[in-house]
Amino acid sequence: MSDIPSFLTGDLQAQLQAAARDAQARAYAPYSRFQVGAAVLDEQGRIHAGCNVENAAYPEGTCAEAGAIAAMVLAGGTRVRAVLVLGEGAAPVTPCGGCRQKLREFADAATPVLVADRQRLRAHFTLSELLPASFGPDHLARPDA
Numbered sequence: 722m723s724d725i726p727s728f729l730t731g732d733l734q735a736q737l738q739a740a741a742r743d744a745q746a747r748a749y750a751p752y753s754r755f756q757v758g759a760a761v762l763d764e765q766g767r768i769h770a771g772c773n774v775e776n777a778a779y780p781e782g783t784c785a786e787a788g789a790i791a792a793m794v795l796a797g798g799t800r801v802r803a804v805l806v807l808g809e810g811a812a813p814v815t816p817c818g819g820c821r822q823k824l825r826e827f828a829d830a831a832t833p834v835l836v837a838d839r840q841r842l843r844a845h846f847t848l849s850e851l852l853p854a855s856f857g858p859d860h861l862a863r864p865d866a
């Protein structure tokens with residue numbers, strides 16, 4: 722596992738965890754009963770949070786990461802510098818495959834993805850560890866015709 726980069730200080734990690742914990746408490750998860758919170762740090766140093774929002778039509782439910790990304794975009798953020806996902810359970814709650822791709826849109830290969838529960842940091846990865854050989858917006862860049 723790679724080191725957590727030095728810009729992501731212990732204090733910043735704690736702020737991300739607190740934001741994700743507050744978001745988790747607001748999760749709407751009556752079907753799975755599995756509440757998740759997420760927080761992203763943007764390029765301006767701001768933190769945006771999201772929670773999962775389930776739906777009676779199950780596939781329409783959205784993940785916490787998607788909510789956090791939407792909050793960042795709404796606030797004018799353009800890059801994800803760090804991510805923290807927070808959930809309880811036997812295994813650390815890593816982002817689902819779809820959310821790894823959603824993060825890929827705004828994050829770099831080296832962007833840290835932290836996984837926590839309410840008490841502690843449980844694991845950390847880079848985005849490229851979670852989503853190797855990925856496809857992203859850079860692949861669509863074409864020389865001007």
Ligand code: THU
Pocket residue numbers: 750753755756757772773774775782783784785786806814815816817820
């Ligand atoms: N979930 C998230 O919100 N983020 C994750 O990283 C993993 C899973 C949600 C989706 C669903 O509402 C519930 O957790 C159970 O899968």
